[in-house]
Amino acid sequence: MVTRKLLLISMLAVALIVTGCASATPQVIKETVVVEKQAEKVVKETVVVAGTPQVKEVVKEVIVTATPEPVDAAGSIKLNASGATFPQPLYEDWAFAFNQRDPSVVINYAGGGSGQGIKDIKAGTVDFAGSDALLKDADYQEKPDLQMIPTVAGAVVLAYNVKGVTATVTLDAAAVVNIFSGKIEKWNDPALAALNPDVKFPDLPINVVHRSDGSGTTNIFTLYLSAVSEDWKKGPGAGTAVDWPVNKLGRGQGGKGNPGVAAAIQNTNGAIGYVELAYAKSNNILYAKMVNASGKTVEASIPSTVAAIKDAKFDDKLTAVIVNSKDPEAWPIAGFTYLIVNKGYKDCKKAEKIVSFINWALSDPAAANRASKLLYAPLPKEVTPRVIEVVNKITCNGKPVVSK
Amino acid sequence: MALSQMPRRLNRVAVSSLSRTLRHGDIPFKGALALSSLSLFGLMIGVGLMLWLRSGLMRANAGLSFITATVWNPVDEQFGAAPFMIGTLTTSLLALIIAFPLGLFIAIFLAELCPLGLRGIIGFMVELLAAIPSVVYGAWGIFVFIPSFVTPVGNALMGALGNPQRFPYLPIFQGPFFGASKLAAGLILAVMILPTIAAISRDVLLAVPRSQREAALALGSTQWETIWQVVLPYGLSGILGAVILGLGRALGETMAVTMVIGNVAQLSTSLLRPGYTMASVIANEWGESRTPLYGSALIEMGLLLFAMSLLLNIVARLLVWSVARRTPEQRA
Numbered sequence: 078m079v080t081r082k083l084l085l086i087s088m089l090a091v092a093l094i095v096t097g098c099a100s101a102t103p104q105v106i107k108e109t110v111v112v113e114k115q116a117e118k119v120v121k122e123t124v125v126v127a128g129t130p131q132v133k134e135v136v137k138e139v140i141v142t143a144t145p146e147p148v149d150a151a152g153s154i155k156l157n158a159s160g161a162t163f164p165q166p167l168y169e170d171w172a173f174a175f176n177q178r179d180p181s182v183v184i185n186y187a188g189g190g191s192g193q194g195i196k197d198i199k200a201g202t203v204d205f206a207g208s209d210a211l212l213k214d215a216d217y218q219e220k221p222d223l224q225m226i227p228t229v230a231g232a233v234v235l236a237y238n239v240k241g242v243t244a245t246v247t248l249d250a251a252a253v254v255n256i257f258s259g260k261i262e263k264w265n266d267p268a269l270a271a272l273n274p275d276v277k278f279p280d281l282p283i284n285v286v287h288r289s290d291g292s293g294t295t296n297i298f299t300l301y302l303s304a305v306s307e308d309w310k311k312g313p314g315a316g317t318a319v320d321w322p323v324n325k326l327g328r329g330q331g332g333k334g335n336p337g338v339a340a341a342i343q344n345t346n347g348a349i350g351y352v353e354l355a356y357a358k359s360n361n362i363l364y365a366k367m368v369n370a371s372g373k374t375v376e377a378s379i380p381s382t383v384a385a386i387k388d389a390k391f392d393d394k395l396t397a398v399i400v401n402s403k404d405p406e407a408w409p410i411a412g413f414t415y416l417i418v419n420k421g422y423k424d425c426k427k428a429e430k431i432v433s434f435i436n437w438a439l440s441d442p443a444a445a446n447r448a449s450k451l452l453y454a455p456l457p458k459e460v461t462p463r464v465i466e467v468v469n470k471i472t473c474n475g476k477p478v479v480s481k
Numbered sequence: 482m483a484l485s486q487m488p489r490r491l492n493r494v495a496v497s498s499l500s501r502t503l504r505h506g507d508i509p510f511k512g513a514l515a516l517s518s519l520s521l522f523g524l525m526i527g528v529g530l531m532l533w534l535r536s537g538l539m540r541a542n543a544g545l546s547f548i549t550a551t552v553w554n555p556v557d558e559q560f561g562a563a564p565f566m567i568g569t570l571t572t573s574l575l576a577l578i579i580a581f582p583l584g585l586f587i588a589i590f591l592a593e594l595c596p597l598g599l600r601g602i603i604g605f606m607v608e609l610l611a612a613i614p615s616v617v618y619g620a621w622g623i624f625v626f627i628p629s630f631v632t633p634v635g636n637a638l639m640g641a642l643g644n645p646q647r648f649p650y651l652p653i654f655q656g657p658f659f660g661a662s663k664l665a666a667g668l669i670l671a672v673m674i675l676p677t678i679a680a681i682s683r684d685v686l687l688a689v690p691r692s693q694r695e696a697a698l699a700l701g702s703t704q705w706e707t708i709w710q711v712v713l714p715y716g717l718s719g720i721l722g723a724v725i726l727g728l729g730r731a732l733g734e735t736m737a738v739t740m741v742i743g744n745v746a747q748l749s750t751s752l753l754r755p756g757y758t759m760a761s762v763i764a765n766e767w768g769e770s771r772t773p774l775y776g777s778a779l780i781e782m783g784l785l786l787f788a789m790s791l792l793l794n795i796v797a798r799l800l801v802w803s804v805a806r807r808t809p810e811q812r813a
Contacts, residue, residue: 162768190768192776210771284659289744289761291555291769313556317769320554324745330661330755331744333765340623341743345659 149181154430159187160194160207163231163293163353164414167451168207171438174447178437182430191293191317198223198417204427206417209293210317211396222420225396226435226468227389227413227460229453232354232382233298234364234410236339239264240346241279247272249368250305250401250409256349257285257302258309259323264347272368282328286341286350289331291317297412298351301400351410354382355452371405381408382454389413389460395467411454421472428473435468529787536781538773547781553746553757555766560778562785564746568663568756569786572738573731575667575752576674581724583671584678588720591679592686593708604683611676619740622669627741631665635753638664643753658753661743666756669737674727681726685719686712718805725797732790735760759786 158168165188172184186207189197194206199220212223235248242264248256252268255261261268264278288295299315313319323329330345332338335356342348342362354377357364368374375381385407389397401409416435422428438444445455456464469479503509539547539560550561587607591600635658643654689712697707713720735758743755744765763779763786770776 192767192769192771195771196776210769213771215772282657289739289757290765291767293769313554316556317771318555318766320552320556320559320746324747324755327657327747327749327751327754328659329743329745330659331757331765333739333744337623337740341661344623344628345661348659 425473532784538777576670579671588682619737622741652750666742681723
């Protein structure tokens with residue numbers, strides 16, 4: 078009886094306290110403080126009224142930040158982004174570095190996949206998005222305001238595991254297509270032997286490992302296969318997930334993410350699969366050299382990826398396919414990753430900071446250094462001005478953010 | 482401080498009358514209970530409705546042929562669920578076939594034969610197994626379980642029974658076999674649902690009244706006969722409940738399965754070939770599903786999985802009822 082009453086009363090008391098606190102939330106105080114000179118008075122008054130320790134702390138913070146300077150308060154501009162996971166480590170690193178330069182900007186890049194990023198920017202829930210896949214005509218028709226901005230390029234390599242073969246294998250376009258379409262069945266195939274006269278291949282069936290999750294890496298790799306083979310273009314085609322012909326033959330398997338593919342390769346004798354260069358390099362996986370479009374055997378690296386970008390031909394949407402580059406030094410299996418922005422924003426501060434972030438990321442040598450360190454190929458000087466030009470055209474309520 | 486001051490400030494009379502109106506807490510208590518239970522309906526309807534509405538595009542596009550189509554080709558926007566449904570069913574049933582007897586034996590041992598000291602330790606280990614995250618099972622599957630157990634077992638099965646000339650009517654063990662396979666997924670799932678089946682069955686068996694065992698022994702039954710003919714039938718409906726829970730986990734398991742099954746959307750009769758499951762394809766491809774139709778197809782896959790679990794649960798529930806009705810004399 079008594080305990081029940083006590084319970085009821087205490088519940089009431091808790092409810093009262095909660096509602097009491099809620100009426101003195103920090104946001105309310107902040108809003109009053111924004112009215113500049115009166116700030117301190119108002120703040121003191123609130124202190125008297127509210128009188129709880131939490132509120133006092135908030136007030137202190139407010140006094141510090143409520144300086145009459147026109148400089149934006151630290152962390153006051155939050156840019157939200159989501160999308161491709163392939164460039165996520167770099168974007169997070171860039172966001173961190175940019176916040177050091179301009180503390181007012183906090184960029185929060187949430188990953189989730191290219192598809193997620195495209196959905197989010199179309200719905201307007203993010204300020205910009207990351208994507209490995211290109212927007213389709215339907216996307217532009219629906220949202221003509223979208224603009225793709227290439228940021229860095231990545232390379233995709235072919236990793237393999239054949240017991241007894243420790244040398245670096247060389248492959249050419251035909252061999253890769255035939256392996257992935259199942260026409261080359263065994264490692265001791267004459268085509269592979271001809272490319273690698275010094276390597277002794279065993280009589281071992283080839284097991285092809287591909288990504289099971291939809292992925293920009295798959296997109297780049299299948300774009301390459303489509304570029305070098307008409308049959309592949311007409312058959313499986315290119316995309317973030319495709320219907321692999323080897324699966325029908327029972328010699329294919331899918332691994333989740335780069336780690337999943339790498340693990341499947343390492344645990345299957347006779348396996349070959351594609352992973353990102355950055356992943357293969359940092360995990361000491363054996364990967365093949367490639368004969369590129371001009372007939373030269375090249376090794377996958379940052380310089381050879383940059384060579385592939387140099388002669389990139391951008392279309393009017395600022396996108397370019399850079400697989401199978403004609404440059405003699407170029408790594409043939411490479412692709413851009415993009416930011417998707419709006420051509421016009423409503424929030425001028427956000428627009429201004431987005432433009433300055435992208436400008437910094439694409440033209441500051443420090444940003445390029447950070448990219449190279451993480452094994453992404455930064456945009457070469459031949460390409461950057463063209464991209465920056467488009468970025469600087471971003472408007473806010475119809476007016477360009479960057480004055481000429 | 483506020484809590485201790487409050488009672489003095491409030492009017493005692495008002496509180497006691499309020500308390501009386503609420504029948505000293507009976508009404509709010511009952512209300513809270515009812516609301517909690519009703520929220521289940523809300524959840525089920527909410528999830529089902531969302532799946533139904535969001536999959537509208539795909540349903541309008543392909544209709545029922547989505548279920549029977551066997552090609553999954555996102556590039557050409559051809560979406561068929563059959564390989565995934567078969568994959569989910571095969572792996573879950575394989576898991577059940579392995580885990581059910583094993584789990585039941587563990588439960589019988591723990592409940593009937595195990596020395597008390599050991600019972601605690603084994604019981605603790607069973608519960609610990611249930612607490613391991615599935616991604617850990619998956620990683621263990623790739624790096625330890627497949628190379629050291631699945632591969633030799635699969636190769637032995639393929640060697641003994643997988644020759645298509647000698648055993649043309651036994652296609653489930655034919656190669657080629659590379660490790661990642663439906664067999665691997667089924668075995669991993671068996672390990673994962675084993676603790677569920679074992680722990681619940683043990684609790685069911687422990688709840689069988691002592692009088693039942695004593696009566697059987699008094700009639701001259703051996704221990705084996707007591708367990709097999711008295712204790713197990715008495716607890717059968719509870720044990721079936723454990724199996725249903727295990728099956729539910731197997732059907733919906735995503736992470737561990739996708740890490741060992743090979744993720745190949747291909748119809749194949751062989752357990753040694755890679756496959757794909759419904760939950761795995763949703764998790765794998767959702768993030769990069771670019772077009773509305775693609776996303777809608779994945780949601781419809783979820784709807785099918787939802788319907789399939791519902792159907793299997795209903796069938797299992799009917800089974801439990803029919804078992805319970807057949808053995809009325811034992812539930813005195």
